[in-house]
Amino acid sequence: MRTQMTRLLRYLLLYILVCTTSCSPSIYYGPSAGNWQHFSLPDSTGIAYTVYLLGDAGAPQLDKTEPTLKLLKSQLDRDPRSMLLVLGDNLYHDGLSEVGSQTRDQGEKRLNELIKVVDDHQGKVFFVPGNHDWDYMGPKGLEKIRRQEQYIEAGINKGNTFVPDDGCPGPYVEQLRDDVIFIGIDTQWWLHKYEKPYGADNGCNAGTETEMLQQIEQTLEANKGKHIVIGGHHPFVSNSNHGGFYTVMDHLFPLRLIRDGLLFPLPVIGSLYPFYRQLGGVDQDIPHYRYQLLISRMEQLFNRYDNIIYTSGHDHNLQLHKIDKYIHILSGSGCKTAPVDVENNATFAHSEKGFVKVIYYTNGEVWTEFWSPEGDGDTGRVNYRGKLYDQIRQDATATAACTDTLQAEPVEFRPADPKKKPYALAGVLLKNDYAKEWATPVRVTYLDMGAVGGGLSPFGVTKERDRNSLRLRSAKGYEYRFRPLLRDAMRTVPQQYRGTEVIQSVPETWLPSQHPYAPLIATPLEKAAGLLASSPALHLLPDIDCLEPYKAPFGNRLGFLEFDAEDYRLGHRDQDADDVQELSYTAMLHRLEDDHLHQVNARAFVKARLLDMLIGDWDRHEDNYEWSLTEANGRTLYLPIPKVRDNAFFAFDGFFPWLATRSWGVQELQHFGYKIQNLKGLNMAAKDLDRRLLGSLTPADWVQIADSLEAVLTDEVLANAVRQMPPEVYPLHGDELTQKLKARRVQLPRVAEEYAMLLARYVDVFGSKKKELFEIERLANGDTRITVTAANNPSHTLYTRTFSPEHTREIRLYGFGGDDEFRVTGETGSDIKVRVIGYKEHGRYQFAFSDSLDNSSISYNLRNTIGDKNVIDNTRATYEDFATGDLINSPASDEFRYTRIGPNFTVIYNTADGLVLGAGMQYRPYKFRTSARGGVQRLLYQRSLKTGMARIFHEGEIKDLFFDLDLVSRAWVYAPYYSMQYRGYGNRPAPTDAPMNERVELSNAHISAALQKPFGTFFSLGAGPVLEYFRLSERRNSWVQELLPDNRQDAFGQRSYLGATAFFRTDARDYEHNPSRGLVIDLRGNWFQGVANTSGGYSRYTYEVRYYMSPNLPYQLTFAGRIGGGINTGRYAFYQGNMLGGGLLPDFSQTIRGYSQTRLVGDRSFFTNLEMRVALLNYRVYLFPGKVGVLGLYDTGRVWTRTNNVGGWNRAYGGGI
Structure with a gap:
């Protein structure tokens, strides 16, 4: 006994030593902060503004004032030239519940403690949300964040103080003083799995993560040289739990990392959770891949500008890091604390309650102080003080207007480099019809920047979907945009098909698909149709000094000069007699939602959309229109102004384009041919726009408008429009384009009726x-x-x-x-x-x-x-x-999707069945408010080329059949038989005299259906009936009887069973195929009773756990594991036992790789798989990307029987590609 105790203590000590991660609860000063006490703040008379940072204060003491809040309030009350920024997790544990709920009263009391802090504060205050405010990352997150916003703003009564608004991502921008700008962002929006608002339909300026970044970039660009403080909840670097640092206590009591107070010891096994989080298993931790994407994209922006401080909470301590060009402050110990690590290049770190001050001085200096309360908060102490930076001043609009005029003589310019050859395979399989247009030199004039609007001056860059454009402002205050002709054409390919940098390196392959001068052709057609037109003008931007600091990327570039209208800005074209007010789609939509007297001129927009179809412009998303408003009969009407015609006349012809753009493929990329085809694909980008704005018109209205459009687009109009391209390129395809336009024009009435019928199926009325x-x-x-x-x-x-x-x-x-x-x-x-x-x-x-x-x-x-x-x-x-x-x-939660039907192919190989080929169909119907459409139905026929085995397989799922329950079903029939190898019953099957190619020929059919209740996006429970049928012919399989145990001799003949199944499943993988992170748990119970002359019954219980972990490396390195097994009870045949081997029913899954298909058969089974995968290279086959890598594996397993348990563990190891 003493020996066992000694051994146990040794193991425990070793475990503690192994899991120790050097986290320290003490205060830490980096090398540059060791003598901070010797520095004093500059004279207080020079203070221009102060920003107070408080984070994770959502569980303050209620019996008395939280000391941190008491100390903070005493300072705020004496500092009117200041702002309090509350950095999220404003209410633990899962946000503000609805009135009447059990947690509502406590939630209000906790929020009231925060509100009291600013009762007497004369300055500004802003709250940003955290993950706990979003229902602790739960499905009611959006509901709770909006409820909290209303409560806080009503309690503070200082206007808009909870930002960004309505659960939007931001950025929210506030000018604190002339040279201090605050930007508020919602980082949980980026990470949230459940419903979150996108775009104008939800009152958000940003519709995607990319748009959010673009707007942040525009704000930074417009405020260069100013102090910028950015507030978000999630840190980009941390020396604590969310950064991957854990203490011994975290390993021994891992449940406390999930919720405070769960002090249940889990030695050894408890380390799995911290390790899982360190490897990126939880999306709230910095190692997680989506969190890493947030960091990388934000830091790309921050490191391009000066004077930026990013502030955050999340981890419950105080930290300061200086990262490249920006300052990173973590203030997350408003009411809780967590240990900090002493590494990770921190300047300062401390696991004590407190808050942070950022102090701006009139001389440009910026200092910080980290405060902690003493006692009950009447007094406090400074734990660190230091200067953050000296302001680097820049004038964002310092560039003088270009007043020098240039000679109007045209010069010869070649749009693209003809020396670059397109991808060889694409040259054969893709007809690049406009390659010569890009390579042909044209004569063009320089943009006379001194003559437009009294002189143009550059002031910013806008990142568009396929290029960067230069923003210009005239001396009269009007704004223009210079859009270079040459762009990254691969940005037009939907994100899921872009793959990797390999594709990005060959944009020349795709560029010739776009006609370089499409905007020049489209403009006269728009004017002939009676539409407002942006009238782009082709110019060469001169390489002159007044372009600085944008001379290098834009000087001597060929492109189009267009008038640029921003949200709520009056824009006036100098050449037009009438003033025109232009709005973006987002700005217009806000007005439509605010007042029903604001309406879109639907007939004019139908005309614009039919013109889009005429010229084959498939990329008509919301940003490709601006809107002009007019007043009529007491109403405000909005007229469309088409913009950005890059993808009109798109050339995408050839075998692979035909194959790739089928209805089940990338059908958005539509070729401009003589016939208008695939209206779903051609209008895919615009479907949400059309459904939002055109629901009032009937198919008859569409046809009438199409008839009128056909009448005004005469042969002469079409021919003259095509001749607007430079004369040097017209001979190449000018006549062909004209003939195609004429052929497509007569199809407009048919197209209008067909597309109106598509829209009429599901109609939205707002x-x-x-x-x-x-x-x-x-x-x-x-x-x-x-x-x-x-x-x-x-x-x-x-x-x-x-x-x-x-x-x-x-x-x-x-x-x-x-x-x-x-x-x-x-x-x-x-x-x-x-x-x-x-x-x-x-x-x-x-x-x-x-x-x-x-x-x-x-x-x-x-x-x-x-x-x-x-x-x-x-x-x-x-x-x-x-x-x-x-x-x-x-409306944003009701995204419409077309029902999709497409082919389904499978290729499977194992040693027993050889090559198994499958072909079938897949059907995905649309259903209201189901994120993955209305479910899926798959029908597949598979056949083994080696054994002749054939299977018909069906798998189906119907979402929300009733009461939030899904119907899942599975069925298969092996016809004529399923061929399985059988070597006997038990963990060490006896040798057989039967030839090695002798197989059991078993007929089998299975039908199951279950009602499934999903909880969130990856957790579900279900139950339902099962019907099974087996037939084993004694004539064809007589040799099997010699290998059957005494209690399994009745295996021959027919067996029919009726039973039930129940299951629990969670699937939290990042990708279904080749996952790099995640966890899958599958627990199932099956109960069968014999019917139709089959006596007895049996039950089977199976379990399987899979996990995937990948460290953050520039390449994919994944550690994967799998544990599973099963237990049978009752009376059953050998082919109904638990089997281990290299490819099993029903999905040919391998439990011990390298073993024959059903090598081991028993009453109970257990197996483990360990695997390491390394990606070696990325590739693409035409449009579709993929990866090639190697893997190493180690498998173990065994079975047990009631009568024979000889033998030990069966092992296999190896590798693969």
């Missing part, structure tokens, strides 16, 4: 924040009429349209929370489903119904609460649809 009356009238013939009027003026019709069930399946009515009223009338039902959808968290919705009307096809996505939030008044009992469990309803 109200505004003002009060509207929505009338739903069920007509006797089955049609449904929707009428929207202003509630205060019923004669003022805002929308009216009649829908036929022949063309329309569903109508969505979006009330924007302005006390809207919905009135349902009629005497009959309809096959058209109508969804009534409330928007955001305010408004009352009143309903009125006809007594005799069947309302089963009306569903309500609304909140049914108390107070002034989305209350349903006078509502008859009907179907309430909470399809996603989300209580915040917005």
